[in-house]
Amino acid sequence: MKKSLFKCSKGKCQNPAIIHQKYSGLHLCEPHFIEDVERKVKKEIRKQWLIERGDTIAVAMSGGKDSSSLLYLLKKIFHSRTDLEFISIAVDEGIKGFRSVTLRNAEKIAKDLGVELFSFSFKKEFGFTLDEIAAKGFEQAPCTFCGVLRRKVIDRKAKELGATKVATAHNLDDEVQTILINYIRGDIARLSRLRGRRNEFVPRIKPLRGVPEKEVALYALVAGIPISTVQCPYVKLSFRFTVKRMLNEFEMKHPGTKYSLMRGYERMSEFLPKEGRELLKCERCGEASASIICKACEIVERMRDGKN
Template sequence: MKCSYCSREAVYFQRHSGKHLCRRHFTENFIRRVKRNIRKFRMIGRNERIAIAMSGGKDSVVLAHVLKRLYGDRKDIELVAISVDEGISGYRPPTLKIAEHICRELEIQHHVVTFEEEIGLRLDEMVEIGKRNPCTYCGVFRKYLLNRKAKELSADRLATGHNIDDEAQTILLNFLQSDIERLARLVPSRVQRGLVLRIKPLREIYEREIVTYAILNNLPVSFEECPYSHMPVRAAVRDFLYDFENRYPGRKFSVLRSFEAIMPCLREMYPQIDLNECEICGEPTPKNVCQACELKKELRLS
């Protein structure tokens, strides 16, 4: 099949536009959409240090590669990467190796923080002694450590590799669970004291496009799945969206655009509150004690 824009062989069929794209036009289209998204939400400005949350999975690897491509020549923008080792045997060590390798290749300073050292237990151990879902410990502590490390590195932004599939799932899930407050937290550019602003430069890129970009650029792609990943409701939403998108291409964009249309209402409904400093660790929290410190107490770590 020929590219819809030139005479070269197509390497990708973009379902939502109906276009066949050769390597060059696929890359141009990909980069243009990432740039547009960064500009739209003013994700990156001048003189900034951007910390990349680097799990070593395909999304974060592609994110680092794209940011290096876009900002590698800029003297005023610095990229650093932070990996969190949760302590999940068999799953995390190989992706951490990928993270290390890719940061070396891209000449991005790489920092690793571990649950074991910073929290006191590996996730595998928390799961043994605690009663909660593994993803609760993992999500809360990972977010906590990423924010703390990003601040320690004086980062202005914390970039994550979320793609359109992740975003559309989360938006729909929040609607289905009637959790509008959580939905409001997805609004980009919500500046809060003590929290390094999170940005998602790939939020308009399909997962399939990320995999294609990785393959075209010889980037390592890990398809390993976390042994604790068991989120039946999210999986149901993912399958529904996948099926719907297959039949009616572009619907994930519709979910994103609808969310963007109601952003002003969400901002008004949930104005930003000033966060407190956790009485125990000083990290930001809407309460007196942050969630990480509460979980640590439950696990008898403090």
């Protein structure tokens, strides 16, 4: 870590700063930075009423910096809440040279934190890996398929395991990217879904929603959470990746852009239509779905028919 010439801006604190938050104008030392991240997580949990008495919370674990920090933070914040139970779910998409590495990390972290980890795979659930999907050369980026199938496995397994909430590690950057992607596409339904809850699924909570990606990484580093830095080989093919780069450039030139986009969306979301459409039952798997055949089953059929 770079030694900073700046002192921490908090009160009379004389510690050297480890971060300069351009968007807030603050320089923060290690303890004050940790406090700041944890404050943001607690605020998000309060704001969204994310955790209720007696909850069993399934944390979706990939073993990367975000989900590892999330599990660590939840265990730390709620260590005295004996009414809560934490479990973790990992999904092996079948991405050679990538997922096996991060999954080993997920296993280690879950074990260190005393949380049971349940592992599943695309191969077992659907009969094929993400590498096999990518090899088909469909028009859409592999990430599109991966997102749908991951969500499906996590939803299904969380329910089977008796979880009452699923916690995902989406950080500020992820959320703001999703908002912008949906603005660009004018996807009103997805924009309203981003906040709402649907009763048919185990409700999803995103405690890291208010923390910038860089700060999640720095938090993991200072908290001594082992993280794997291997990147998914498919990421660069996605539309999201372009949006991510663009947002980072905005943030560099105009600090505060990401928070501003988030606040703007929150103000606007009051005017978005409430999702009134009844969910159907997928004809193939019988699970709740927005269409007659759910997105996951659609992918399974495409893989079987070899259509692209």
